[in-house]
Amino acid sequence: MASWGEASQSRLIGKRIARLSGKEKVTGKAKYTFDINRPGMLYGRILRSEVAHANVTDLDLTRAEELPGVKAIIPLIEVGRKIRYQGQEIAAVAAETDDIAKDALRLIYVELEELPFVVTEADAMAEGAPQIRDDWKANQSNPGKNEDGDVEAGFAEAAVTVEATYHTPVQTHVCLETHGNVVEWTDEQNLTVWASTQAVFGVRNDLARNLQLPANQVRVITEHMGGGFGSKFSAGTEGLAAARLSRMAGRPVKLMLTRKAEHLVAGNRPSMTQHVKAGATRDGRLIAYDMRGYGTGGTGGGAGFTGPYVYHVPNRRTERFNVAVNAGSQRAMRAPGHPQGAFAMDSLIDELAEKLGMNPLEFRRINDSSEVRQAQYTLGAQEIGWHRRNSVPGSGTGVKKRGMGVGSGQWGGGGGRGTQARITINPDGTVEAVTGTQDIGTGIRTAIAIIVAEELGLSPTDISVKIGDSGPGLPSGGSGGSQTTASVAPVIKTAAAAAKQKLFEHVAPLLQAPVDDLRVGAGTIYVASDRTKTVTWRQATGLLGVESISEGGNWNPELRQGGVAGTQFAEVEVDTQTGHVEVLKIVAVQDCGLAINRLTTESQINGGVIMGLGQTLLEERIMDPQTGRMLNANLEDYKVPGTFEIPEIKSIVFDTHRKVTGVGEPPCIPTLGAIANAVYNAIGVRIRELPITPDKVLTALAEKKA
Amino acid sequence: MSDKEKEKKQGTNISRRSFLKGVGTGTVAATVAPAILVGDSETAEAQTDGAASTAKIQLNINEKLYEIEVEARTTLLTVLRDGIDTGGNSVDLTGAKLICDRGECGGCTVLADGKAVYACMMLAMDAQSKQITTVEGIANGDDLHPVQEAFIQHDAMMCGFCTPGFIVSSVALLNENQKPTIAEIKDSLSGNTCRCGTYPFIFDAVETASEKM
Structure with a gap:
C-alpha cells in the first residue's frame, strides 16, 4: 500500500520550509502576467457600460480608430443587443501606450437606450419590478426544495425554537493582480499567452475552442499570479478580446482589467438571505430545521449556500432560489456557499443554545458527529481560554466590552485524477519536476520540490520545478476546490519513486546489492544491510551516461484524503460608544491531513481567517438603486482587511492523518460565525446581517436600550 | 453617419429622457434623472491633443540615470514599468505594481530620497530631482x-503581488525607526x-529584520 511513511522518518515533509519563489518575490524579480513586456507590445483597454440595463442603439468606433497610436479596435457588443449590468463590455482597443488606449476609449461613440433596472434583491422581488430575465418569474429562479424526516413532528418535539433571518451581502474577490493576459501570435496559427489564471490548461482549452485553434497550438504560461480566489479559471471576454486585437494588429497585446472593472465584472461571492426556523429538544439535540432562502449571483444563478451546515438535523426542509439583478455575475469564491451558510448556522446554534440555557460549545458537542471537530473544540477552547467568556452575554462592564465565540466548518479537498507529471534525473545530477499545475500563492511549487527532494534524498532547492506552463504538454487541473495538493502530490510522489527505482537499477551493480536493499540518504545512495557501501548522488547519476531518467506518476488515491473539519474561536472587543469591533484573537484549528509544508500551510490558514474576518466586519458590494451602479468599486470604499484589522492569529495545523488534503478554502469558513457570536457574547445583542459595521452595532445597542 | 449627424439625431429625433448618449466612460456623471449625458467628444479630443506634448527628463533610479521622454500626465510608476529611455531601452522595473491606481494600496511603493512614496501618485516630472x-x-x-x-x-508572502510594496515600506520604516513596536x-x-x-x-x-539591523 502506498504511503507517505512515518512522520519520524520524514526529513522534509511536514517541516517548515521557505518557499522556493521567495527570493524572486522579495526582490521584485518575479514576473507576473502584468509585468510581461514583449517587444512591440501594445496596451489594450476595454470600454464598459456605465449603465446597468440598456439597448445598444448605435456604436461607432471610427474616431477612436483614427487616433494616432491606435493599432486595433473591435466591438464587443453588437448594435441591437442588450447591456445587462454596469461594466459590460462594449469595445476593446489596442494602442502604442496605455494612455493612448485610454484616450481612444473616450472617442468611441455609443448610444444606449436606457431600460428599467434592478440592482438590489429587494427591488428585484418587489411587486411590479422590471423583469430582467424572460425565463424567470418575478426575477426569481424556480426554488430547489429538499425535505427529510418529518419537520412538523420535529417541531412538536422541540422544547425551544428560534426563528431568524440572516443576511450576507455580495463580496468581491479583489485579486490584487487584476484579470488579464499578454497575448502574442508567434505566427497565424500559434498563440502564446501569459495569463493571470488559476488554470493554465483550462485557459488553453478555452482559447483554443473560442479561436478555433488546435489545443496544441496554444501555449499558456503563468509563472506567478497575483491572486484568484476562484475567479480566474477561464480566458474571459478580456482574454479573447486581447487575442483578437493582437491578431488584428500583428503585435503582442497586454490587456489587464482596471481596478474598477475587477470589482464590476470579474466575479463575486453571491449574497445570502435566509429565513430559518429551528428547534432543539430540552437535552440539546437539534430536532427540526425549516429554511427558505435566496441570494443573487447577478443576472444569472449560482447563489447557492449551505444549510443546515455541519450539524445534523434529522427533520429538515429547505427551499433555495436565485434572484436576478442587473449586476456583474458571481464566480466561485473561496469555499463557495460555505462561509455564508456557516455564519447563519453558527449564529442559529448560538441562539438555540442560549434559549436552552446551555453553553454553546456543549450544544455543538452534542450535535456534531465529527470526531475531529470534537477534538478541535477541546484544543481551541483551551487555547482561547473559553472559560473566560461571559456566561451572561453583554455582562461585561465599561465602554469596551469583550466577548468570545466559536464557529465550525467542513470541506472536501481530496483531489482527483487528471494530472500528468515527469520527474527527470539528469546525468549531471540535476533533477527536474514538470507538471501543468500553477502556483496561485499557496505554495504548490515548493510542495512539489519537498516531495521530490524527500524521495531522492536531496534538498528542495536542488529540484528545478517547472509548472505554470502548458508548453510541456503535461496537463493538470485548475487550482480550485482546495484540490491542487491532493491532485498533484500523489502523482509527483509516485513519479519520483519510479525515477528513484530506475536510478537504483543503475547503482545496484556498482554497490553489489539488490535494488530493494538500496536507500537514499542526504545526497547519497547506500545499502541498507551494509551502510559502508555508499555512493554520492553525483556518482550515482554519473552512471547514467548520456541517458536521463524520466518517469511519470499516477494519482494513487491512497495517498490523499478529502473531508476536512475546522473550528475557530474568536475573542473580540466592542467599543459601545463608537460601535467599532476589534478582533483581539482568533484560534483556528484546521484539519490539514498531512501538511507537506507546515510553514505555507500556516500561511494559508492565516489568509483564510483574514478573508473571513473581512467578510464579517468590512466587505460589501454596495449598489445604488438610483443609478444602477456599484458605489464602492475601488480599494478605498470597498474595505479589505488592512494592518489595523489583524488580530493575533493562532493557526493550529491539526494533523489527523498522513494523507494529503487541501486547505486553501476551509480556513475562511468558521471565522464568520466565531466573530459574530463573539460580538453577541460581548454586547448581548445579535447582529444577523453582515458586515458587522459600527452603524449596525450602535443601532443594535440603541434598540436593546429602548 | 458623421458626428454632426449624430448630434442632430440626438438633438431632434430622440428624447433626452429616453436615450443616453455615451462617449466613453471617463467623465460619467451620476444623476437621478433618467437621461445621463455621458462624456463629450470635444473635451475628449482636447484632452488627447494636449497629451501629445512631451518633455525629456532625467531620472535617477536605483543609482542609475535614465533619460526619458514623458508626457505631463506620465506617472513615475508608468516610467518604471513601461518606460523606454531615449536610447530605446526598456526601463522594465516591474517590481512596483499598479493595483488600485489611486494611492490606496501601496503596491507601487518606492523610496524617494529614502522616504516611502506611492509611485502611482507621483508624476514622473516631479521625480526628477529625487533619488x-x-x-x-x-x-x-x-x-x-x-x-x-x-x-x-x-x-511573509503568498501570491507575492503586494510583496514588493511591503518590502519597500518596511525598509522605509526601519530606516527611520530601528526598533519599532508592533x-x-x-x-x-x-x-x-x-x-x-x-x-x-x-x-x-x-520584527526579525529589526533585530538583525
Missing part, C-alpha cells in the same frame, strides 16, 4: 536586505494592502 529606489534596488547585489531575508524566512509596524504598513492575508507573518518578518 528613486525601487524594490529591485533594495538588495546589495546578491546580498539580500535583512527585510528581504526575513520575509523569506517567515513566509503598533508602530502596523501603523507604518497601514498604507499597504495584502489580499492573501499574509499580515501576521509580515509583522513577524519586520
